[in-house]
Amino acid sequence: MCGIVGAIAARPVAGILLEGLRRLEYRGYDSAGMAVLNQGQIGRLRRIGKVQALADACAQQSLPGHLGIAHTRWATHGKPSEQNAHPHMSGERLAVVHNGIIENFEPLKRELEQQGYVFTSETDTEVVAHLLDRELKTGLDLLAALRKTMEFLEGAFALGVIHADQPEQLLTARKGSPLVIGVGIGENFIASDQLALLPVTDRFMFLEDGDIAQLEAERIQVWDAQGQVAERAISTFEHGQGSAEKGEFRHFMLKEIYEQPRVMQAVLEGRIASGHLLEQAFGSDAGAVFDRVKQVQIVACGTSYHAGLVAKYWIEELVGIPCMVEVASEFRYRPVVLPEDTLLLTLSQSGETADTLAALREVKARVLATLAICNVPGSSLVRESDLSLMTNAGPEIGVASTKAFTSQLVALMLTTIALGRRHGLSADKETALVAALEQLPELFQQLLALDGPIEAMSAHFAEKRHALFLGRNVLYPVAMEGALKLKEISYIHAEAYPAGELKHGPLALVDKEMPVIAVAPRNGMLDKLKANLQEVRARGGELFVFAGCEESIQSQEGVHVIHLPALPPVLDPIAFTLPLQLLSYHVAVLKGTDVDQPRNLAKSVTVE
Numbered sequence: 001m002c003g004i005v006g007a008i009a010a011r012p013v014a015g016i017l018l019e020g021l022r023r024l025e026y027r028g029y030d031s032a033g034m035a036v037l038n039q040g041q042i043g044r045l046r047r048i049g050k051v052q053a054l055a056d057a058c059a060q061q062s063l064p065g066h067l068g069i070a071h072t073r074w075a076t077h078g079k080p081s082e083q084n085a086h087p088h089m090s091g092e093r094l095a096v097v098h099n100g101i102i103e104n105f106e107p108l109k110r111e112l113e114q115q116g117y118v119f120t121s122e123t124d125t126e127v128v129a130h131l132l133d134r135e136l137k138t139g140l141d142l143l144a145a146l147r148k149t150m151e152f153l154e155g156a157f158a159l160g161v162i163h164a165d166q167p168e169q170l171l172t173a174r175k176g177s178p179l180v181i182g183v184g185i186g187e188n189f190i191a192s193d194q195l196a197l198l199p200v201t202d203r204f205m206f207l208e209d210g211d212i213a214q215l216e217a218e219r220i221q222v223w224d225a226q227g228q229v230a231e232r233a234i235s236t237f238e239h240g241q242g243s244a245e246k247g248e249f250r251h252f253m254l255k256e257i258y259e260q261p262r263v264m265q266a267v268l269e270g271r272i273a274s275g276h277l278l279e280q281a282f283g284s285d286a287g288a289v290f291d292r293v294k295q296v297q298i299v300a301c302g303t304s305y306h307a308g309l310v311a312k313y314w315i316e317e318l319v320g321i322p323c324m325v326e327v328a329s330e331f332r333y334r335p336v337v338l339p340e341d342t343l344l345l346t347l348s349q350s351g352e353t354a355d356t357l358a359a360l361r362e363v364k365a366r367v368l369a370t371l372a373i374c375n376v377p378g379s380s381l382v383r384e385s386d387l388s389l390m391t392n393a394g395p396e397i398g399v400a401s402t403k404a405f406t407s408q409l410v411a412l413m414l415t416t417i418a419l420g421r422r423h424g425l426s427a428d429k430e431t432a433l434v435a436a437l438e439q440l441p442e443l444f445q446q447l448l449a450l451d452g453p454i455e456a457m458s459a460h461f462a463e464k465r466h467a468l469f470l471g472r473n474v475l476y477p478v479a480m481e482g483a484l485k486l487k488e489i490s491y492i493h494a495e496a497y498p499a500g501e502l503k504h505g506p507l508a509l510v511d512k513e514m515p516v517i518a519v520a521p522r523n524g525m526l527d528k529l530k531a532n533l534q535e536v537r538a539r540g541g542e543l544f545v546f547a548g549c550e551e552s553i554q555s556q557e558g559v560h561v562i563h564l565p566a567l568p569p570v571l572d573p574i575a576f577t578l579p580l581q582l583l584s585y586h587v588a589v590l591k592g593t594d595v596d597q598p599r600n601l602a603k604s605v606t607v608e
C-alpha cells in the first residue's frame with residue numbers, strides 16, 4: 001500500500017524523502033511524487049512507475065528546500081497516472097499527501113465544485129486539499145483548518161500537509177491509517193513506517209487515532225481527537241523490529257510468531273473505519289464486482305490452502321453464497337466447471353507461487369473477476385488480478401508460514417464482510433464483526449503469554465514419530481494447518497482429521513505412542529468433540545487440548561489442557577492458530593531441526 005514521507009529540517013530534504021520512499025517500495029505502489037517548499041514556492045514532481053523515475057526527474061530538476069512531503073501511491077480512486085499521483089494541491093500554495101480512503105469524497109467533491117473548486121485529478125485525496133483551502137479562506141490558521149477538515153472526512157486516512165505561507169511547519173494527522181513521527185535533532189519527520197526513516201533517526205513517536213501533530217524543526221506538538229494537547233511517548237527503534245533480522249529471537253519463526261499482534265493491526269489499518277469495512281480497500285471497482293458475485297472459487301497451495309478452507313465456512317455462513325476451495329496444482333489440470341459470476345480468489349504469501357499463478361492464468365477469462373490476497377504488493381499474482389488485498393504482514397523469512405497465515409485469515413474475514421454487505425449481511429452484524437477484529441492485536445498479545453505452558457507441553461512430543469490433530473467445523477482447517485506446521489519443521493509425521501471421522505479409520509492408529517492434539521471451541525460442536533476425545537482416551541491415547549473456555553474441559557490423567565483467553569467465537573480460527581504454531585516451534589527446537597529452513601522446503605514455491 002502506499003507510503004508517506006515528510007521532513008522539516010535545516011538541511012535540504014529531497015534526498016531524505018527519496019530514500020524514505022525507496023524504503024517503502026516493498027509496500028507496493030504505482031506512482032510516486034514529492035512537493036518541497038523553497039523560497040516561498042512549492043515545487044512538485046510526480047512520476048508514474050518506480051521511485052527511480054521520480055529520482056531521475058529530481059536529478060534533472062532539483063527540488064531544494066527544508067520542508068517537504070512525498071508519497072508512493074497505490075490507486076484506490078482513479079487510475080494510476082501522473083495527474084492522480086500525490087502530492088495534491090489546492091492552488092499553488094498548499095500540498096497534501098494521503099494514505100487511505102475518503103469514503104464520502106463524492107458529496108464533498110460536488111459541494112466543493114459548486115463552491116468553485118476545479119479538480120485536476122480523479123482521486124478522493126484532492127477533496128482534502130480543497131477543503132483545507134476553503135477553511136483557510138474562512139480565516140482559520142493551518143492547524144485549525146486541518147482540524148476542521150477532519151470533521152468532514154469519513155473513512156481512513158493518514159495525511160501530510162505543507163503550506164507555502166507556513167515554511168516552519170509540517171502538519172500531519174491520522175485516523176485508521178498508519179503514521180509515525182521520526183524525532184531527530186533539529187529536524188523531524190513523518191512516515192508510514194519506521195523503516196523509511198532509519199537513515200535519519202531511531203527515535204519514534206506513534207500517533208493515536210484522531211491525533212493531529214504539528215512538526216517544527218525543533219518541536220513537535222500533538223493534539224488528540226478531542227483537540228486536547230496530548231503527550232505521546234517517544235520510543236527507540238529496536239534492531240530487528242519489523243525488519244528482516246532476527247534481533248533478540250533465536251529463530252525467524254519465533255520472531256514472526258511474536259510479531260503477530262502488530263501484524264493484526266497492520267492488516268486492519270486502512271480497511272476499517274467507524275465500525276465498518278472500507279470496500280474500496282479492495283480496489284475502486286470492488287463494489288460493482290462484489291454485487292454480482294454468485295459463487296467464490298478459492299485456489300491456493302499449502303498453508304494458504306488452509307486459510308482458504310477457513311474462508312469457505314465464513315463465506316457460506318455469513319454471505320450465504322457457495323464457496324469452493326481447491327489446491328492449485330489440482331485445479332489447474334482438470335476441466336473445472338465454473339458457474340456464471342464466479343469470483344476467483346487466489347491466496348499466496350509471495351504472490352509468485354507457480355501453481356496458483358498458473359491456475360489464475362488458466363481460468364481468468366472465464367470468471368467474473370479475480371481477487372488476490374497476498375503479502376507482496378508488486379507480485380505477479382497481484383499484478384495479474386483485477387482486485388487485491390495485501391496482508392501487510394511484512395517480510396516472512398521462516399519457511400514455515402506463521403504471520404502470513406493469520407494475516408491471510410484476517411484478510412479473508414474482511415473479504416467475507418465485503419461480500420456479505422452486498423448479499424444481505426446486516427449493518428449490525430458487520431459492526432459486530434469489525435469490533436471483534438479490532439480485538440485481535442490485544443488478543444494475540446494475551447495468546448503469546450501461553451508460550452511457557454506450550455513449551456512445557458512440547459516435551460511430550462520430542463520422542464514421538466506421529467501425531468494426530470483433530471478439529472471440527474471451522475477449526476478443522478486450523479487442525480490441518482497445525483499438522484502441516486509440525487511436519488514441516490519437526491519432521492514428525494502429522495495428520496489432521498475432522499474429529500467425527502476418527503472412528504472411520506484413524507482410531508485404529510491410536511495408542512500411547514500417538515499423541516492426539518485437539519482444538520476445542522466453545523460452540524455447539526464442543527460436546528461432540530468431547531465424545532471423540534473419550535474415544536481416544538479409551539484406547540490409551542494421550543490428549544493435548546487447546547480449549548476455548550475454562551469450563552469446557554479440564555486437565556486430568558492423560559489429558560493436558562491449555563485454555564485460551566476469552567474471545568469472540570468468530571475469531572476462533574485466527575486465535576487457535578498461534579498456540580499450534582508455538583507448539584510446533586518448541587517441538588522442533590527440542591528435536592534440533594533447522595527451524596527456519598527445514599530440509600527439502602523452499603519459501604516461495606516458484607516452480608510447479
Ligand code: HGA
Pocket residue numbers: 001002003073074075076077078084098099100101102123124125
Ligand atoms: N485514495 C488515495 C490514496 C490511496 C492509498 O492510500 N493507497 O494505498 C488515492 O487513490 O490516491
